Amino acid sequence: MFGIEFVPSDPALKIGYLSKLAEDVGFETVWITDHYNNRDVYSTLAVLSMLTNRIRLGTGVTNPYTRSPIITASSIASINELSGGRAILGIGPGDKATFDAMGIAWEKPLTRVRESVSVIRALLRKERVTQGGMNAQLSFSAGNIPIYMGAQGPKMLELAGEIADGVLINASHPEDFRAAIPLIRNGVQRAGRDPEDVKVCAYTSFSVDRDRSKAASEARKVVAFIAAGSPDAVLERHGIGVQERDAISKAISKGDFASAMSSVTDKMLDVFSVTGTPDDCRARVDELLATGVNQIVVGSPIGPDKERSIRLIGKNIL
Numbered sequence: 111m112f113g114i115e116f117v118p119s120d121p122a123l124k125i126g127y128l129s130k131l132a133e134d135v136g137f138e139t140v141w142i143t144d145h146y147n148n149r150d151v152y153s154t155l156a157v158l159s160m161l162t163n164r165i166r167l168g169t170g171v172t173n174p175y176t177r178s179p180i181i182t183a184s185s186i187a188s189i190n191e192l193s194g195g196r197a198i199l200g201i202g203p204g205d206k207a208t209f210d211a212m213g214i215a216w217e218k219p220l221t222r223v224r225e226s227v228s229v230i231r232a233l234l235r236k237e238r239v240t241q242g243g244m245n246a247q248l249s250f251s252a253g254n255i256p257i258y259m260g261a262q263g264p265k266m267l268e269l270a271g272e273i274a275d276g277v278l279i280n281a282s283h284p285e286d287f288r289a290a291i292p293l294i295r296n297g298v299q300r301a302g303r304d305p306e307d308v309k310v311c312a313y314t315s316f317s318v319d320r321d322r323s324k325a326a327s328e329a330r331k332v333v334a335f336i337a338a339g340s341p342d343a344v345l346e347r348h349g350i351g352v353q354e355r356d357a358i359s360k361a362i363s364k365g366d367f368a369s370a371m372s373s374v375t376d377k378m379l380d381v382f383s384v385t386g387t388p389d390d391c392r393a394r395v396d397e398l399l400a401t402g403v404n405q406i407v408v409g410s411p412i413g414p415d416k417e418r419s420i421r422l423i424g425k426n427i428l
């Protein structure tokens with residue numbers, strides 16, 4: 111029921127140590143983010159395959175633009191073999207900042223994700239794929255690998271309901287899941303699936319410490335970026351002004367992180383993160399689970415001191 115996210119802006123061996131600790135205190139899944147400027151997601155997962163024994167290992171999340179779906183199938187199948195069948199593929203449409211930096215055109219993300227998931231699924235079943243000029247087949251058996259989608263927009267959420275084994279939603283407030291789950295259900299219905307087939311994961315921004323103010327100041331660093339990138343519809347849902355968001359994104363684009371963080375209001379902290387003492391965080395977790403969420407992903411920053419926060423979560427929250 112609990113996953114944890116690590117960002118490979120840290121070296122793989124450090125993430126390996128924290129992943130082993132997470133496994134020991136009772137987390138069930140590790141999700142490794144995928145951005146071009148950080149360490150490679152698959153080499154990080156390979157290290158984790160060697161340093162852990164039971165915890166599931168997922169890309170949280172890759173995308174169908176910076177790697178061909180054929181390479182993605184081969185890479186996640188390799189992790190599944192290395193880890194003894196513990197891999198999960200998390201794939202989303204990717205984000206604009208990444209593609210702008212890489213000079214990649216972000217075209218028709220819905221179609222691209224739908225087509226890529228079907229190519230990856232076929233390859234993982236060791237079928238030959240011949241669509242779109244391809245003629246590809248894996249030479250080794252991949253085993254059974256669930257495919258989860260990172261999704262936030264309404265159409266992407268419906269698509270996830272149609273085709274994915276799980277949905278990783280970047281949100282920390284129950285209102286967002288009360289809005290998202292019916293959309294996922296539309297997709298489930300359209301595909302004639304059982305709602306139980308699709309695991310709903312709250313991919314939260316999480317910051318826990320015995321000292322509430324320390325937890326909050328650590329959360330501000332991440333919430334500033336989340337608030338800055340939030341679509342109007344999400345701001346409206348929570349009664350946050352567009353101009354409040356724009357002030358933060360302007361400060362970030364000027365590299366003025368101090369004022370970006372100081373513009374993060376307590377309301378934004380409440381909306382965009384699970385923050386505070388273990389009891390505060392457990393209360394929010396219970397609210398999220400009450401909406402129908404199946405997995406809570408403890409996402410960045412985790413807390414002011416990652417190791418101490420992982421132990422706190424193990425002892426007081428899991």
Ligand SMILES: C[C@H](OP(=O)(O)OC[C@@H](O)[C@@H](O)[C@@H](O)Cn1c2nc(=O)[nH]c(=O)c-2cc2ccc(O)cc21)C(=O)N[C@@H](CCC(=O)N[C@@H](CCC(=O)O)C(=O)O)C(=O)O
Pocket residue numbers: 142143144145170171172173202203204205206208217218219220221222260261262263264265266267278279280313
């Ligand atoms: C494309 C976008 O989908 P979205 O789901 O809202 O995208 C936001 C994020 O989910 C997306 O940026 C993710 O990749 C972000 N993301 C990560 N992105 C990364 O690059 N790396 C990560 O490690 C990462 C982690 C992650 C974890 C959880 C999570 O929920 C998201 C995460 C969107 O605008 N969708 C809209 C419109 C879609 C649409 O209609 N667009 C098409 C038309 C139809 C067609 O495509 O055929 C078009 O643009 O032309 C919608 O869903 O309604």
